Amino acid sequence: MATARIDADTRILIIGAGVVGAALADDLTRHGMKSVTVVDQGPLYRTGGSSSHAPGFAFQTTGSSVMSELARRTLDKLDGLTLDGQWILKRVGGLELACDGERLEYLHRRHNLAQSWAVPSRIVSPEECGKLFPGLDSSAVLGGLHTPTDGVVKALRAVEWQARRAIANGARFYGHTEVTGFRMERGRVTGVDVGRTPPVPGNPSKGDQLPEGTSFLEADIVVVCAGLWGPGLGKLLGLELPMVPMEHCSASTDALPSLAGFSDEEEIDQPMVRHQATGSYFRQGGERILWGTYEHRVIPVDQSQIASPEDFARTQIEPAIHPLTWNDAKDGWNELRRLFPEANSCEPAEGYNGIFSFTPDGNPLLGEVPGIRGLWLGESVWLTQSAGVAGVLADWIVTGDPGVDTTSLDFRRFDQAHLTRSASIARASENYDEVYDISHPRNQTMQLRKFATTPFYVRQEALKAEFGTSQGGWERPLWYGTTKANQPAVPRDAWGTYGWSPSISAEARQAANGVGLVDRGAVSVFEVRGEDAGKHLDEILGSAVTLQVNGSAHAHLKSPSGGMAAVLTVLRTADDSFLVIGSSPEDVWHLRRKTPHSDTVTVSDLSSATTALALIGPDAATVLGSVTRGAAPAANSPETPVLDVGGVPARVVAETASGLGGWTLYTATEHGLYLWDLLVEAGAQHGIALVGDEAFTALRIANGVPAFGVEYGPRDNAFEAGLAGPSTDEGARPGHRLLVRLRMRSDLHAVVPGEPVSKDGCVVGFITSSAEDPASGHFLAFAWVDPEVAAVGAEVEISHLDQRWAACVERSR
Ligand SMILES: Cc1cc2nc3c(=O)[nH]c(=O)nc-3n(C[C@H](O)[C@H](O)[C@H](O)COP(=O)(O)OP(=O)(O)OC[C@H]3O[C@@H](n4cnc5c(N)ncnc54)[C@H](O)[C@@H]3O)c2cc1C
Secondary structure, X not given: OOOOOOOOOOEEEEEOOOHHHHHHHHHHXXXXXXXXXXXXXXXXXXXXXXXXXXXXXXXXXXXXXHHHHHHHHHHHHHOOOEEOOEEOEEOOOEEEEEOOHHHHHHHHHHHHHHHHOOOOOEEEOHHHHHHHOOOOOHHHOOEEEEEOOOEEEOHHHHHHHHHHHHHHOOOEEEEOEEEXXXXXXXXXXEEEEEEEOOOOOOOOOOOEEOOOOOOEEEOOEEEEOOHHHHHHHHHHOOOOOOOEEEEEEEEEOOOOHHHOOOOOOOOOOOOEEEEHHHOEXXXXXXXXXXXXXXXXXXXXXXXXXXXXXXXXXXXXXXXXXXXXXXHHHHHHHHHHHHHOHHHHHOOOOXXXXXXXXXXXXXXXXXXXXXXXXXXXXXXXXXXXXXXHHHHHHHHHHHHOOOOOOOOOOEHHHOOHHHOOHHHHHHHHHHHXXXXXXXXXXXXXXXXXXXXXXXXXXXXXXXXXXXXXEOOOOEEEEEEOOOOOOOOOOOOOOOOOOOOOOHHHHHHHHHHHHOOEEEEOOOOEEEEEEOOOHHHHHHHHHOXXXXXXXXXXXXXXXXXXXXXXEEEEEEEEEEOOEEEEEEOOHHHHHHHHHOOOOOOOOEEEEOOOOEEEEEEEOOOHHHHHHHHEEOOOOOOOOOOOOEEEEOOEEEEEEEOOOOOOOXXXXXXXXXXXXXXXXXXXXXXXXXXXXXXXXXXXXXXXXXXXXXXXXXXXXOOOOOOOOOOXXXXXXHOOOOOOOEEEEEEEOOOOOOOOOOOEEEEOOEEEEEEEEEEEOOOOOOEEEEEEEOHHXXXXXXXXXXXXXXXXXXXXXXXXX
16 A cells, blocks of 8 residues: 555545545544544535435446446445444345346346446346346336345435544534635645534534634645535636536335335335336335436536525525426336336325436546645545545545546546536536436447537548547547448447447558558647756656657656556657647646646646647558658657648657557647648548548557557556556566457457456456457457466457357467
8 A cells, every 4th residue: 555645634624524525534534644624514414415315326337447346345335334223235236127128138238347347247037026126017127137236325324424433533523614715825725714504403413513703724635525516616716617416306105015014214125226218216215115217307406506504494405405396207207107016006205306416427526626736526426436436535635546547537537628617517417318328338429519629620521420529528530431341341239330330440451551641639738848847757757758859758657656647758849848748638737736836847738739640551651751841750760850741840750559650740730731631632642541530449459559548547557558668577466457459259249348358157357449350350359357368369258248259369468
């Protein structure tokens, strides 16, 4: 475990005593932090936030390995605990139902994901569904997915148990204490302004009362765990938090005959049920069924619509509850009645619209806020991941090492420069709407399309390219369809070939045999300039980047745990000036974070001012040479001169990401379109292929080039990821998986990311990316596998829906 990077006396203040804030206080005090204070505007512990009335469904299977891991950690932490003799977590298991063939097929996909993330699961028959949940009309279902280790968490008990332990370890919890402002000095948080809120009749607060007259609390670190109030607090900080509180219809039945005898209304004996096709879920609550649905119009909640502490005191209605909008709920309710005939006679006994938050990608917003030292976020976290997230945050704050790959959790994955409230609402609403939809890894968002386009977009659109979007909102050409496939399409199943076209391999083949043009315009480029720029880069990149002017090198920015925080290309443009090319907004942040304010080094973001095109393939040199005055550097040369390309100044850098070789040409955005037209015309006689993102992926997989953020991330070491370079000296860590490339035995078999790899019936790994091999027509995949099956030639199987397909390890380190 990494050692503490902050002093044990560091004053840490947490805003919010919901399940996230309480869990974080518990973990920070367990780390030995001596000054941990939690404030909440509401009474403790029924504060009126989402945790006060969450029904507590905790399913561990998600589309993401890290989210599943956080769920597992939450359940493991709460397992077996009791609060005053009452259970906190009951592992009643989960049951996902399928009522049509498409859903049944999808349950196999969910089962496979569960296998990949080591969540016990099995597909069960309709009869077994009926046995697992008596009263369910098994004739209405075709099958189910049973996940026996999932469970119900009593959120309020989890809050109080964790708060009590934190208090026993020295933390202070103040109820009725509202944070009204943040104080900062020289880019660092120094504390918060606070005010007292009125008591709520019938809801006495259990914690301490803030001493009369206190209006400011000093702190070295402030963590915002304010749940649905996050966007409002963000506004106080001048930040747009891409999260949107949503109303969510929930209700319960009256007592039902089949549940008679459960006198305790909290009692649960039967699995939690999800009926995703109708967007609804339900579980037992004593003699009743508690039910909720996502299948209604999206109802975003503005901060002004959330009851203030004064309103809460006056009405005693919790701020995270709005009245049930029955018109929204009734279709889902009727579906409950259909599946559960006993409920036929019931109208909702108790109903409300509960409020909790959604983000554009469904993942939390965690980490230190860029530009404000000491200010951290623990926002948009579900109960399911709460304790897991708190553990990660505590490790991150105290040691600098979060212990998991935070790429998909870190607030910085969203570029503040491109965030607006409307954009957050559009994307988060789509996520709410589709939360239970059948989701393919190649699904594309329909919101905010064309949000960001490269200069080449006009040409691509005219060619009727097929587009998708990247995380940063860039409209990206997936394939063009301008290159003829010239081979009959192999008949494969719909799931494997969803979002796929034979044009992809055609483009990749043509580039591999001649030349291809790739839009690389969605770049992150920043300039590091100043007297000490070279020294500074040398220090933070670990590996030496002592470059000649116009030289270049690849470098890994080290994370505090010694992993790779970012993979960068560094170019020296002058004695005191470097360009650093990354792949995401986070890269810029990492670099800035490591660059203290100084007169001798500055970092400037040049991303919007820069665009890029890559020419790849064996004929790239000929095409580039035909339009360039002066010689292009040799393939794989570290030289990066600025050349006159048809009159445009372009910095020419060896291209390595596709594995085909060639050059990326960086130029000012205003020259982009001119350069595109020039290269398309020059390449015409060589049959230049326009290479979309999917063909690029196919090429890199075929050429054995793993991608940062897809195949590997900050937790992986370079050796295990099969990367070349000095950092590979460290070797494989015992018990760690290795990245290999697999080849499907049959050309009929198209596999997709997240599918498990097994050997002799045991799961030994999972797929990170896949594509058809442009040369052979067989699917290839990168996968992390156990060392025992990582040798070239090892035979394995991939689980694809309800099939198991043979594959072999074709490339290993
Ligand atoms: C109806 C419903 C169903 C749900 N179902 C599930 C489910 O099945 N599974 C699941 O995993 N999750 C579910 N959730 C979501 C889950 O409950 C929440 O994501 C989780 O409880 C959020 O915890 P939190 O600590 O972040 O927020 P909260 O519990 O809302 O706590 C935030 C706290 O911050 C305090 N605060 C805010 N602003 C300030 C301020 N300025 N000063 C001081 N204090 C402040 C608030 O008073 C509040 O107590 C559901 C939620 C609802 C409402």
